[in-house]
Amino acid sequence: MPIEPLLEIKDLRTHFYTDRGRVTAVDGVSFTVHPGEIVGVVGESGSGKSVMAQSLMRLLDHTDAIEYEGEVRFQGRNLLELPLSRMREIRGNELSMIFQDPLTSLNPVYTIGNQIAEGLIQHQGLSRKEARKRSIEILRLTGISSPETRVDSYPHELSGGMQQRAMIAIALACQPKLLIADEPTTALDVTIQAQILDLILSLNEQLHMGVVFITHDLGVVSEICTTVKVMYLGQIIEDAPVRELFRSPLHPYTQGLLQSLPRLDTNRDEPLSVITGTVPSLHHIPKGCRFSTRCPFADDKCRQEEPPLENATENHKVKCWHYANLQQEGEGVSP
Numbered sequence: 001m002p003i004e005p006l007l008e009i010k011d012l013r014t015h016f017y018t019d020r021g022r023v024t025a026v027d028g029v030s031f032t033v034h035p036g037e038i039v040g041v042v043g044e045s046g047s048g049k050s051v052m053a054q055s056l057m058r059l060l061d062h063t064d065a066i067e068y069e070g071e072v073r074f075q076g077r078n079l080l081e082l083p084l085s086r087m088r089e090i091r092g093n094e095l096s097m098i099f100q101d102p103l104t105s106l107n108p109v110y111t112i113g114n115q116i117a118e119g120l121i122q123h124q125g126l127s128r129k130e131a132r133k134r135s136i137e138i139l140r141l142t143g144i145s146s147p148e149t150r151v152d153s154y155p156h157e158l159s160g161g162m163q164q165r166a167m168i169a170i171a172l173a174c175q176p177k178l179l180i181a182d183e184p185t186t187a188l189d190v191t192i193q194a195q196i197l198d199l200i201l202s203l204n205e206q207l208h209m210g211v212v213f214i215t216h217d218l219g220v221v222s223e224i225c226t227t228v229k230v231m232y233l234g235q236i237i238e239d240a241p242v243r244e245l246f247r248s249p250l251h252p253y254t255q256g257l258l259q260s261l262p263r264l265d266t267n268r269d270e271p272l273s274v275i276t277g278t279v280p281s282l283h284h285i286p287k288g289c290r291f292s293t294r295c296p297f298a299d300d301k302c303r304q305e306e307p308p309l310e311n312a313t314e315n316h317k318v319k320c321w322h323y324a325n326l327q328q329e330g331e332g333v334s335p
């Protein structure tokens with residue numbers, strides 16, 4: 001029997017109404033996350049990764065000028081249709097999110113311990129004493145030293161790295177079924193980053209926690225993710241199992257991203273980015289293929305007609321008119 005997906009996103013669109021008109025920051029995104037799967041989401045700044053993540057969690061609902069379309073099914077229920085009160089019960093319990101900036105989710109007026117315990121008491125029915133004990137355990141797991149004393153600290157009493165770990169402890173305390181991690185370790189030094197990734201991986205293995213892992217760091221993606229979605233201007237342009245994506249990227253954009261990875265055998269002073277130009281504004285979305293304005297292989301068809309996201313192989317999808325020809329030309333496409 002096939003395993004039921006944990007999260008099933010179908011044709012998600014997130015529109016903002018701005019002074020300059022409507023913009024669509026997430027435009028027709030679909031993917032699924034199964035229990036135990038770690039889905040990587042990559043793409044340049046402004047590609048819609050955070051808006052996508054925050055849409056799933058309904059964290060943008062306070063913005064009046066927002067509209068969603070499509071479905072976000074979490075264990076079968078469409079989160080986009082749930083009343084916010086019900087959504088709050090799910091958030092931080094079955095579904096958690098961690099961000100790059102810990103201060104956006106830490107409450108300055110409560111101790112770290114109380115913030116971790118709150119979820120455990122509210123969602124899991126633990127007594128105050130049990131919750132405190134568990135809070136100390138989870139703080140220890142995130143690599144915080146002397147968790148017995150840190151549990152009584154207020155956020156401002158902790159260093160940036162410790163705040164980040166405290167936020168991760170809050171998110172993971174209730175052992176969520178699904179974790180959305182938006183650049184959770186970018187601000188941390190490499191040793192702590194490795195500890196946090198280990199913690200996420202161990203919960204993923206032990207509890208079969210599903211993870212959506214958003215990052216700029218393709219190195220991290222290659223280490224921890226099962227599949228990768230590459231986003232460009234609000235759309236997924238390539239979607240493949242991680243090894244497949246690194247071995248044979250099909251979209252010129254993905255090829256560019258991978259070529260900009262620093263390699264040990266090249267001169268580190270060389271410019272890293274091989275993709276020229278910048279991501280166009282959402283107010284001026286290019287006609288046809290959205291990447292055509294920057295793509296070295298674009299022709300008239302690319303500039304006129306939008307390619308579909310189609311299956312190149314059974315589990316490798318790509319949104320490009322010419323991927324098959326580019327592939328035949330063989331060896332790493334170098335513009």
Ligand SMILES: Nc1ncnc2c1ncn2[C@@H]1O[C@H](COP(=O)(O)OP(=O)(O)OP(=O)(O)O)[C@@H](O)[C@H]1O
Nearest residue numbers: 016018025044045046047048049050051052063282
């Ligand atoms: N409240 C808003 N109103 C209008 N546009 C918005 C709003 N929030 C985000 N956007 C736009 O949505 C687009 C996607 O932004 P998003 O923050 O999701 O990018 P990202 O992929 O997470 O980038 P980064 O890698 O820098 O974090 C951007 O063009 C951004 O300007």
Ligand SMILES: [Mg+2]
Nearest residue numbers: 049050051182
């Ligand atoms: Mg972001």
